[in-house]
Structure formats: structure tokens, C-alpha cells
Amino acid sequence: MTHIFSIYRSLTATLERQDWLVPTLARIIFAGVLFYYFWQSGVSKIAFDQGIGGWLTxxxxAFAQIFPKAAEAVLYDVDQMTFLQKVIAVAGGWAEILLPLLIVVGLMTRLAAIGMIGFVIVQSLTDVFAHGVKLGMAANDAWFDRYSDGLLMDQRAFWLFLLIVLVIQGAGPLSLDRVLVRRTTTA
Incomplete structure (x- = not known):
């Protein structure tokens, strides 16, 4: 039995030295699973088709997604948005475009992942309080139940875990972060 544990320890020691693997896989999985989801959501919030000024419109x-009750009350007329609602909508749209892009290319990855964690939390709170998404056993969205397909608790926990890995371990060796660190340490 001691021999088996010795083999096991030598194999796992090799895996533990692979500090490049987990952050690299985290970014690849983020790119494959979440990048396009957030990108499309961000692009749908900003009026790019209205020229340069549309980039801030x-x-x-966006009105319906972020402020559904207020949007419905004014029949989704964007001109009825308050200044603060416009700022939040545009900032949210740009966050959904820029933060995932930074994560995928591995630039300021830890900061971008922290921003995405905040974004996912706000997104989840908006889903619950503004859109009325139900949580708990009755909604099939609770932890430690037999279901793994809850749209908020289960799904967002995996998203947050992926982002927390990037906050703790960084982007890994195949990233702009690593290139910039090498350039600044050799200069």
C-alpha cells in the first residue's frame, strides 16, 4: 500500500508543478463558453449603428434588459431614460464587451476578472429583482439538490469559479500579461 501512495504522490507532484495549465484552461473555457454570450449582450446595449455618437447611446x-419595469412604464422609449439609467446601460454594455476581451487576450486579466465577477453579481441581482427570476427548490435553482441546470445558482457559481481562478492565478503564460511582465523586467 505504501508503494501505491508513493506512486500516487509522484504523479500528483508532477501535476502540481504545471502552474500554466489551470489559468490557460480557464481562459480557453471562458472564450469558448462565455465570451460570445457577453459580447453579444454588450453589443445589443449600445447603438453602434448611429455613428460615433451611438457608441455612447x-x-x-439595454433599457429593457437593465431596467425592465421602468422601460415598460414608458413603452420602451429610450428618450425617457434618465441620465443615470443611460450611464449605467452604456457602462454595462461596454463592460460586457471590454472585460471579456481583456480576459481572452490575457491583458490585465486579474482586474478584468474582478470586474466580471462584479458584473455577474449585478446581472444575477437584476435577474432576481428586476426580472422576477425565482430561486430555491421550487424554481429548481438551489444548491445541493439533485439538479445541475439551475440558471442562476448553479450556472453562475461555475462562472464565478472560473473568474476566481483567473483572479488568483492570473492569465497564464500564453497571455499579453506575461509578455508585458517580461518586457518590463528586461527593460
Missing amino acids: PTDG
């Missing part, structure tokens, strides 16, 4: 989709 929220869409009716």
Missing part, C-alpha cells in the same frame, strides 16, 4: 434593448 443605449438601445431600447
